[in-house]
Amino acid sequence: MTSFFVPVLDQIHQVEDLIRAQAEGYHPDLQAALEHLLKSGGKRIRPTLTLLVGRMLGAPEPQLITLAASIELLHTATLVHDDLIDGALLRRGIPTLNARWSPGATVLTGDFLFARAAKLAAETNSIPVMRLFAETLTIIVNGEISQMFNPPCISTLENYYQRIYAKTASLFEASTGCAAMISTTDNDLIMRLRHFGRELGMAFQIIDDILDLTGDETQLGKPIGSDLRQGIITLPVIRFLHTHPEDPFSQMILQGKCLQNDADILAFIERLRHSDAIEDAHQEAQRFIKNALDDLRTLPNSPEQQYLEELTWFVTQRKT
């Protein structure tokens, strides 16, 4: 157990109970689905962020638990539709909902979770929270739509950063930003905490993208190189293209062509792992981490501020 989880462990359990309660009184299959999704776990890093920021700023506890549940449930809902669209059968090594259910049932379960996440957001009684919640969902979905409609294997840095902001950093930003919004009306403080969440989220996704190329398949619960297989070009690849434009694989990707088969993808990953590309991408993540830490250091000293700093370091060092 990483230290910064400990102070909010009891609240994380309350968050999970509140999420579980969202299916009570509805169709029994929804309860089963939600239970399955809760067991599929994840690190609960988003609600942990919400709880730590909220506690740091003195947010009322019931409102904070409600908000953290809303954030995690929104995250879960997007994963349900994501896995369906990607046809993913495993997430974190555990069968996805769509591996067992029909597409229609999976679509509706995702919709139900959106509805319950929106209901919890409304129960925070904060208009700014509701607005940021809806705005964040818009950004996430627009990002997925752009990825679907744009040609595959786009290798510009601009496209990459837009994509990971939409996919990950926007919800990290909402996790910290909404916690600030229910705690204070100090707009400057809210903006700093949104910025902190955003930068942390960018680093988080870069590390995720590095692990997709360097990680342990068993620990990741998915095969290495899944991004490349889906025609998604991530930061380590972009860095490799930059430093090895003469490489034949680089040539292909730079011309907007995707690597065609498993052997090519694995050969390319092998070269990439032995280049500076991984280290370059790590350094880029560190740049976001530094920004996040700078944001934290403008805040008054508190135990939660220390925990948030630890969490920030944890993001760069994680292996799954």
Next chain:
Amino acid sequence: MTSFFVPVLDQIHQVEDLIRAQAEGYHPDLQAALEHLLKSGGKRIRPTLTLLVGRMLGAPEPQLITLAASIELLHTATLVHDDLIDGALLRRGIPTLNARWSPGATVLTGDFLFARAAKLAAETNSIPVMRLFAETLTIIVNGEISQMFNPPCISTLENYYQRIYAKTASLFEASTGCAAMISTTDNDLIMRLRHFGRELGMAFQIIDDILDLTGDETQLGKPIGSDLRQGIITLPVIRFLHTHPEDPFSQMILQGKCLQNDADILAFIERLRHSDAIEDAHQEAQRFIKNALDDLRTLPNSPEQQYLEELTWFVTQRKT
């Protein structure tokens, strides 16, 4: 043009413009999809209800337009996912989104519309509106999930009323209820207007279900008996089962078996049309209409109250 649309025609155009604006700045394909959905039309009966109730109670106009757009967009979003799940290729005679797009793109477009509907709801700056919005979405989706997971051809009245409340009356209730919520804090008045919307919505759906058996295919834009084909038992059928339990088709349905082929379905519809079942169902719709009119008559006299009364009569007499 039916008279009660006239006083809100200008605002309905504003509502449509606001809906259209929701895709601005996002992926161009989303703009195209939204344009297509707006052209596919519909009678805009829900935003008309919202506008008339809001005007009657003196709601601030910009807030009212925003709310009406939110309601119509929520309705549109649910139709997009519905058509995908049902595999419907036409709605009101016009190709559905999923007739032209991949399932993934259709799921995400629906999600985007949910997000924008939630954003508009948040922009009303009303916590009660946000809560009812989320609650209504929950009810609609839970209804669809129940229909999917329950066995087909359930012929109890209880199941029927639950289903049409979830499918239709809940959003009618939100259309009138939210309009009241942004206009007044008088809880009794809000409850009466929610009740009015709910009863009207129940009648609306009963008429819809009658038209599915008696209507003109060209006007409906879908084949006759589409409910029966999907294993959905509606009020006219339930009435026929009640008055003709000896009929062999009734026997089948009462034993929980669905009619198996087109010829049986058409033969059954033929018998049903020549029985009292249609008239019985109409009388049941009239019972809801009477309740709705009773609610209206408790309100202070105003032009909008008259228009709402006309709209209520229109619902029972419509042919599409």
